Structure formats: C-alpha cells, structure tokens
Amino acid sequence: MKAIKIIKEGLVQSVELPRPDLRVGHVLLKIDYVGFCGSDLNTFRGLNPLVRLPIIPGHEIAGTVVEIGADVAPEIQMGMRVTVNPYSNCGRCAACKNNKPNACQFNETMGVQRDGAMAAYIAVPYEKVIPGDGLSAKELALVEPMSVGFHAVDRASVTDNDVVLVLGCGMIGIGAIIRAVRRGASVIAADVSESKLALARRLGAKFSINTAAEDLKQRLDELTNFMGADVVIEAVGRQETYLAAIDAVTFTGRVVFIGYAKEPIPFDTQFFVKKELDIMGSRNALPKDFEAVMDYLKSGTCPVDQLITAVCTPDGAHAALNAWVKDPGSVFRILVKF
Incomplete structure (x- = not known):
C-alpha cells in the first residue's frame, strides 16, 4: 500500500x-x-x-x-x-x-x-x-484540529459574559473562535493574515486585529475600554504571542496556552500575581470536544471549502x-x- x-x-x-x-x-x-x-x-x-x-x-x-x-x-x-x-x-x-x-x-x-x-x-x-x-x-x-480549539475554550470555562481574544487564526484558533461564539462570548480575533481574519469574522468574531498593521494592545484597549480581554487563547506558539497574552488579559482573567513555543520565554511574573491570573495549558482534546465539533459540523454552517x-x-x-x-x-x- x-x-x-x-x-x-x-x-x-x-x-x-x-x-x-x-x-x-x-x-x-x-x-x-x-x-x-x-x-x-x-x-x-x-x-x-x-x-x-x-x-x-x-x-x-x-x-x-x-x-x-x-x-x-x-x-x-x-x-x-x-x-x-x-x-x-x-x-x-x-x-x-x-x-x-x-x-x-x-x-x-x-x-x-x-x-x-x-x-x-x-x-x-x-x-x-x-x-x-x-x-x-x-x-x-x-474534526480533530477543531476539537483542540474547542477544548481550549472549555478549559477557560468561557461564558456569554466574556470577551475572548484569540491570538492566531489557523485551524486551531478558528476552532476556538467557533466554540467561543457558540457559547455567546464576544470574540476578538488577532492574526497577521487578513484572509484569516476575514474568515474569523465570517465565523462570528465581533472584531479583528491585524497585528501586522495595528498595535495589538492599543486596539484592544479601544475595543474593551482599557479593560482587556476576560479570556486570552494563545494558538500560535511564539514568544511574542505568549507575552502578548499576559499583557492583553484583564485583571483576574484567564489565559490558555495551546501553541508550543520553540524556545524558553522570559516572563515578567509580577503580572501573574498583580492580575491574579488563571494561567492554563490546553493539550489535545477530550471525546466530548470531538462530539461538540461534530454537532457544529452537522449544523451545516461551517464553510468547509474555505478551511x-x-x-x-x-x-x-x-x-x-x-x-x-x-x-x-x-x-x-x-x-x-x-
């Protein structure tokens, strides 16, 4: 074979x-x-x-x-x-x-x-x-790559009261956006690709930030009245996005890291304490995440050909x-x- x-x-x-x-x-x-x-x-x-x-x-x-x-x-x-x-x-x-x-x-x-x-x-x-x-x-x-994003949203216990920032709009980030939108959250998508951001908006992201052309923190402050995001989901795996996640999350917010960073990252840990953050990793997915993705796909609203x-x-x-x-x-x- x-x-x-x-x-x-x-x-x-x-x-x-x-x-x-x-x-x-x-x-x-x-x-x-x-x-x-x-x-x-x-x-x-x-x-x-x-x-x-x-x-x-x-x-x-x-x-x-x-x-x-x-x-x-x-x-x-x-x-x-x-x-x-x-x-x-x-x-x-x-x-x-x-x-x-x-x-x-x-x-x-x-x-x-x-x-x-x-x-x-x-x-x-x-x-x-x-x-x-x-x-x-x-x-x-x-199903599997989307389920990884779904799992991260579940890890953060996202609700309809949350502003969720997703850093990275590849397949896993798109999965996180879909799941957060389906839970009623207000989602902000961030990426360097305008085509990926356009798809994120089509899938329900309320706002998008092109970090190749805009300052992430400045734009986020405008969108959240300087509050920051209740939940930040990092789906890239780079030093700059790991650090940006801590900067972008609100006080007492939740940060979920999905991406594997390829090098050690020097954090200013004072913000872990000052903001009293919940910082979580998210690995793979559970059977219930697979089921949730399949339920979404059965709805017929997923633009499969664009993915x-x-x-x-x-x-x-x-x-x-x-x-x-x-x-x-x-x-x-x-x-x-x-």
Whole structure:
C-alpha cells in the first residue's frame, strides 16, 4: 500500500508498505483524507522536538471501515465513515486517573511519537474510532484540529459574559473562535493574515486585529475600554504571542496556552500575581470536544471549502509542504487524498 514518510528535515517520500495486520479489538480503515497540521509542518522543518523520525505523519483522519477484528463493539459497522481519536493514554498516570486522558503523561499521538494515518490503510483499536454520523469525508478530516480549539475554550470555562481574544487564526484558533461564539462570548480575533481574519469574522468574531498593521494592545484597549480581554487563547506558539497574552488579559482573567513555543520565554511574573491570573495549558482534546465539533459540523454552517486550502495526492505531499513553508500564512489545511 502507498504511504507518506517524513524521512528527515526537508525530505518527504511516498513509499510502499505492507497492508497492516488486523489484531483482536482492532478495525481496518481505508483512508479517505488526512490533514497536514502545524506539527507535521514543524516536523518537516526540523522544529518538532517531540517527533521520532522517520515517521508516517497524520492524525486528522477521515476513513471508512473495511474490516472488523474479533471482539469489536457491535456499533462499529462495515462501510461506516469515521474519524479517529489519535491520542493514546496509559490509564495509570495522574492525568488518566483524573479523567484527563488527553494529557496522559505517556501519550503517543499518531504522526508524532508513533506512525500516523498517511497511508492507504491503518488498523486502530475500535475504542478510538468515532462514527461519522452523516458527515462528509472532508468534514471528518477537520474534526480533530477543531476539537483542540474547542477544548481550549472549555478549559477557560468561557461564558456569554466574556470577551475572548484569540491570538492566531489557523485551524486551531478558528476552532476556538467557533466554540467561543457558540457559547455567546464576544470574540476578538488577532492574526497577521487578513484572509484569516476575514474568515474569523465570517465565523462570528465581533472584531479583528491585524497585528501586522495595528498595535495589538492599543486596539484592544479601544475595543474593551482599557479593560482587556476576560479570556486570552494563545494558538500560535511564539514568544511574542505568549507575552502578548499576559499583557492583553484583564485583571483576574484567564489565559490558555495551546501553541508550543520553540524556545524558553522570559516572563515578567509580577503580572501573574498583580492580575491574579488563571494561567492554563490546553493539550489535545477530550471525546466530548470531538462530539461538540461534530454537532457544529452537522449544523451545516461551517464553510468547509474555505478551511481546506488544497488537496494533494501522496506523490504531491513533498511539494505541498514546500509550498506551505514558503507561505505559511496562506494555509488553513492541506488534505492528502488516498
């Protein structure tokens, strides 16, 4: 079968591999689409400290059940269109015991610490399979990245009384915007890309700030009467956005960090105390976040085609990643079609 491997920094190859064996409790999926995400891009660029190379990338999955192993729950049916929860959990660490398997100490995410889904077929434990419930294959490939943004909003306990600033309007930031809007919050989107900000406004952001052309703090003060945002969600992973989040949040506000910063960040910690902030990390997503995204997609209001920048074949994966590196601001999602 055909698969995609990131061999080393800057090198992606289409390779031939044997079709996976089907074990007890597993199902075989024929892959329809898999999304390239920011972690895959960073792996390609040599900037992902978590990855083990060489690796088959991909954890944003749309597939079809084509074979069912022994001891699989009866709700998993042949021909069913599905997505997959791509995270593993040990069941024994503190996070798992606290019912937060998304933050398992020993998690291995598909496409990062273990081989992912960019192959014609994959075999996965049936417990990780999520029935598609009438969603299209392209919609299912968007569920996982959106769920990460949904989870961050849940971490912040966003309500309709909140002003929420989202720093970064890529796919995960867009997910956070959608979830916050659906909870009734007043959302401000910030990014350097005007096209991404236009989409954020279409999806319900009340205001937008182009930080390439405007001073973030000055514009935020204008919009909030110098109060700042009740919640700031950082979905970029850069030093400047980490620091901006602390500056932008109101006194007694909440800050949620999703992006992985690539370098140590020197915080002026006096503001942690003076503002009495709740500062949180947000990792991956929980099953309820997947369900919430799928409920949203079923509403039919998501501009799916605008979220998918390009669709390529496995043989075109190297060129697609090269193009993304050259113009990262122009890409929401690249899907690989098998």
